[in-house]
Amino acid sequence: MDPHELLMTALRALGVYVLMLVVIRVLGKRTVGNFSAFDLLVALMLGEMVDEIIYGDVSIVQGVVAIGVVAALQYGNEWLSYWDHGFDAILEGTPSVVVRNGVFDEKGMRAERMNAKEVMAQLRVLGVDDIREVKQAMVENDGVVSVLKEDWAQAVRKADLAPERGRDAR
Amino acid sequence: MELERIAVRAMIVYVILLGLIRVSGKRTLAQATPFDFVLTLILGDLIDDALWAEVPLARFVVAVVALTVTHVLVAWASSRSEALDRLIEGESTAVMEDGDPLRAGRRRERMSEKALACEVRHAGIDHEDWPEVRAAHVECSGTVSVLRHEWARPAQKKDAARITR
Numbered sequence: 001m002d003p004h005e006l007l008m009t010a011l012r013a014l015g016v017y018v019l020m021l022v023v024i025r026v027l028g029k030r031t032v033g034n035f036s037a038f039d040l041l042v043a044l045m046l047g048e049m050v051d052e053i054i055y056g057d058v059s060i061v062q063g064v065v066a067i068g069v070v071a072a073l074q075y076g077n078e079w080l081s082y083w084d085h086g087f088d089a090i091l092e093g094t095p096s097v098v099v100r101n102g103v104f105d106e107k108g109m110r111a112e113r114m115n116a117k118e119v120m121a122q123l124r125v126l127g128v129d130d131i132r133e134v135k136q137a138m139v140e141n142d143g144v145v146s147v148l149k150e151d152w153a154q155a156v157r158k159a160d161l162a163p164e165r166g167r168d169a170r
Numbered sequence: 171m172e173l174e175r176i177a178v179r180a181m182i183v184y185v186i187l188l189g190l191i192r193v194s195g196k197r198t199l200a201q202a203t204p205f206d207f208v209l210t211l212i213l214g215d216l217i218d219d220a221l222w223a224e225v226p227l228a229r230f231v232v233a234v235v236a237l238t239v240t241h242v243l244v245a246w247a248s249s250r251s252e253a254l255d256r257l258i259e260g261e262s263t264a265v266m267e268d269g270d271p272l273r274a275g276r277r278r279e280r281m282s283e284k285a286l287a288c289e290v291r292h293a294g295i296d297h298e299d300w301p302e303v304r305a306a307h308v309e310c311s312g313t314v315s316v317l318r319h320e321w322a323r324p325a326q327k328k329d330a331a332r333i334t335r
Binding site: 005006009010012013014016017022024025028029030031043044046047048049050051054055078079081082083084088095126135136138140141142144146147148149154155156157158159161162 | 216
């Protein structure tokens with residue numbers, strides 16, 4: 001095995017490491033930490049592009065251009081959804097309500113192609129056994145179900161036990 | 171056909187990666203930060219070329235070892251230096267305080283108010299109950315932590331003493 005080629009492989013790996021570190025820092029923590037469906041795809045794309053660079057199948061410059069373009073698009077996408085002018089609904093979708101006031105919401109369930117069993121499974125994951133406790137459950141844009149409980153089903157708060165020491169005394 | 175060679179290479183690659191991950195420590199690829207996650211993807215991506223013999227095993231080994239060693243060194247250095255840690259991992263960003271969204275923090279994370287509302291819902295808090303929130307942060311891992319005010323936290327056993335008294 002050609003030692004020069006091995007050394008180049010190691011150096012390219014080092015370069016890719018630094019490049020990806022910069023890209024991730026610029027894109028921000030939430031991009032890759034807290035996936036909406038598309039964020040995950042971007043992370044996969046970035047991760048999938050680098051082997052050709054490390055093994056020298058494409059030049060470093062080509063690699064930087066490809067990664068730069070994907071990162072720039074993602075960066076633009078983040079700002080579009082931040083500004084909240086309707087693009088976010090197109091790019092990221094809108095949450096679907098699957099349970100409302102203790103009753104399944106067929107429309108939202110159809111939108112997410114979820115049956116009653118699947119909804120109940122998601123509720124159980126969050127420790128809810130009785131659907132009547134649920135004021136609203138929805139499939140959020142990150143694909144995870146959020147549950148808001150009816151007032152009577154919420155955990156007793158400290159303020160509920162000692163109202164005089166509650167809100168005003170915080 | 172060289173099916174048996176592919177099988178052998180798959181086994182070797184498996185053992186090499188297992189060894190590297192064990193040596194570099196649990197936290198390295200625990201996906202504690204977004205970058206850890208991407209690094210895991212990169213390592214996974216390097217494998218296929220070695221499996222299909224598009225690159226010699228020696229180059230695969232050099233590439234994954236170089237990446238892992240760099241990652242361990244960077245992690246070690248940033249555990250020693252706070253400035254380096256800030257540079258590499260960033261800091262947590264406050265995005266809500268006393269129930270009010272913080273614009274500067276949201277801008278920094280490019281987090282719309284809708285996205286923030288979604289994160290707070292994940293903590294089981296509806297829009298009308300936002301005043302219960304003392305602070306919400308985007309942590310370095312990219313997840314959002316939501317802390318309630320003391321009065322809004324679930325009662326603990328010690329609180330029961332107040333009513334049974």
